Amino acid sequence: MASISQKTIHQYLRHNKKFPHVWCSGCSNGIVLGSIIRAVAELEIPKDDIMMVSGIGCSSRISVYADFNSLHTLHGRPIAFATGIKMYKPRMKVIVVTGDGDATAIGGNHFIHAARRNIDLTVIVINNHIYGMTGGQFSPTTPTNDFASTCPHGNIDPVFDVCQLAIGAGATHVARSTAFHSLEVQNMTKEAIEHPGCSVVEVISACPVIYGRMNKKGNASKMMENMRDNSISLKAVEKLPEEKTKGKIVRGVLKKDTNIPEYTDSYAKLVERLKRGNDE
Amino acid sequence: MSAKKKQENQPDKTNSSVLVKEPSEKPKTVLMQGNEAVALAAMEAGLDFYAGYPITPSTEVAEVLADKLPQRGGTIIQMEDEIASICAVVGASLAGAKAMTATSGPGFSLMQEGIGYAKIAETPCVVVNVQRGGPSTGLPTKPSQGDMMQSRWGSHGDSPAIVLYPDSVKEIYELTIRAFNLSEKYRTCVVLLLDEVIGHMREAVSVPDISKYRVVNRLKPTVPPEWYKHYDEDQKYLSPVASYGEGYRFHVTGLSHDKYGFPTNKASEIATMTRRLKKKITQNIRDIIQIESFMMEDAKVAVFAAGIVARSAKSAINAVRKEGFKVGLLRPLTIWPFPDVAVQRMLKNVETVIVPEMNQGQIIHEIERLTKEKNDSDIKRIQRTDGELITPSEIYKKIKEVL
């Protein structure tokens, strides 16, 4: 982290136009934004080549703050908009920032089909286990038996595992970390941006004001500590007995496959083949 | 471009056009299907990007483009649903593409939120709706004019709409190009509304007629990025517009926004935005609206009809004229914004207006809205929602009734 100064980060923000931001104090979204910016800065990708697309929800407000090409879309649809942009301008690095409800409930169909196509999008799913912006309704990742404003008697819904969903649908680079491990998020984002194919980075995040209060998770720093204490790296999982890893958030790159054709590349090849055919 | 022309001359596809060659080897007259005309005209208008989801009776648009668009370096993608299709179209358009999707009733319903997005984000795109019988899944292979009002009011919130309504294959070709031009000029989503029958009909189209249309292209901004306003209220509507990835790094949102595109809750900025969305259409009505007057000069009875129903009306009017009666037709090529002035003139000049439409009564409300004065004409209706066309004889009988 040391290599990127605060000053560098400021160069990537629309600080004259859009601050103060909308997020509550203690929210993880700013940390994730910092990690994404540092990843882009380290990769030295020009701002003009970054396309940041987001949906609707707290985390999706990220797109307005960073000085990239930015598109704040409809609820659940950022991946569909991003697919249009990437298909038309494959040279752009397209980063989708979305939340758990945005990506896996209303936008679940687009999420799995982007994974199936293996189109080169970097999808950062900031998972705070709740619909924060609308006041705390349960999402497909709210743990069973937890409380939310639309499950005041306890959540009976089973949950989606965002990473397993992405892996099952065919995404070729899938990783998970938490907002506490911001350097890890930064590195995973870097790797994901560089990966030629559909990459998903799930970032477990803290919503102390809504989810935390409804479920007695303590204040923001307590929730950060929980992310530290209740998560475990993939490497450690392999060494430890099962009872020690049960119920913990597994962090790490869960899938990486560079042998699957990338979608815009396949399309370019098709166009090339037709062009050759017509010339002959 | 030359490669494209060659491709259109492939004779071995039942779907594609057959070009009749003159001795000069120049293609002259083509048998063309309506949906095929949408695809070919869109490419003529500079289509770069198509995203769609299969739905009867619109599929031929995607099928022709899936064959031809990649051959000329354009992009086509079959999305997972119609919601994704319109979103991908808007995304590609923001990246600089001329973009289109085609669908029918159920898909058009799913697209409404995205169409509203294109309108508030002032993003040019074309949505083709080949109407079929409804409600719901309804009649996939049969005609209806049930989406007249949906094409105007289908998306939530309040904003104007531009909707074009052709009545022949040749006119589909012309209005498809026009739809792209208007979408670029006024930076909005333009809907091309087809009747199933016309989408699937084949007619002879003369190629020289259609190759001379003007095509409106987006202008690129020349100001330094820090001066650039994506929604500059001082600029004319056909003003330079930046695309993603070309150095301007602007923000676009579906939230109410200021002139830079950033979300706002300020009443004055919101009012500026909504006024701009409305005025760019209402102040240019004369440029947007097209109507056809058919034998209206001395008419005592007028038929007001669009699309395929207008063709039935013409047939009926010809028959009645032969018997010596003064009957005419007013046909909107632009259905929205509604041609108020022309309709008001009609209401003053004729004794009776007959409004046949293949729905339970939609456009008739617009005519009634414009009937204000006592001596305005009587309004009669013909409505049909059984999946069959309103025939010339039905209109003929109605005309004879009121004469």
Add this chain to the structure above:
Amino acid sequence: MNKRFNEIRLSGSGGQGLVLAGIVLANAAVIDKKKVTQTQSYGPESRGGASRADVIISNEEIYFPEATRFDTLLALTQEACDKFLFDLKDDGYLIVDNSIVKNIALVSSTVYELPFTEIALEKLGSALPTNILSLAFLVKISGVVSDKALKEAIERTVKKAFVDINIKAMKLGFELAKKTKK
């Protein structure tokens, strides 16, 4: 025949190639420099179910594009024949495949009954070109487009691999028409 306005309905069931036959006929009309519209009506089935193609050929503007009073009706199923027969003009031609259509409620010098499907099977080795065989017969009987235009339209419309057999079917259709023309 040089009628001003010619309404032709090709009717039968899905899979009999009637829409393709309609497109071929419409293309022939374009080649003959006539005005033409071709429409179709079909159900959700690709095979089976009612199917029809209408072609209107004229020297003047065609407004209503569906055939309502037929100058020529081709019926390849009993159902189609029963349904559409009564919209045939008094002097209109009725052409039926009598290997399928057994009952015709009309006696007239303008009715032609031939076992097109059986003939196609026997002479061409396949029932597939029945559509073009019967279309060629129709063209020769009604004179709605020129023979030359029909040939050119087949060559341009039909998939390359099937052009030869369809040209054979066309020639056979012309021959049959010459023999049976009343």
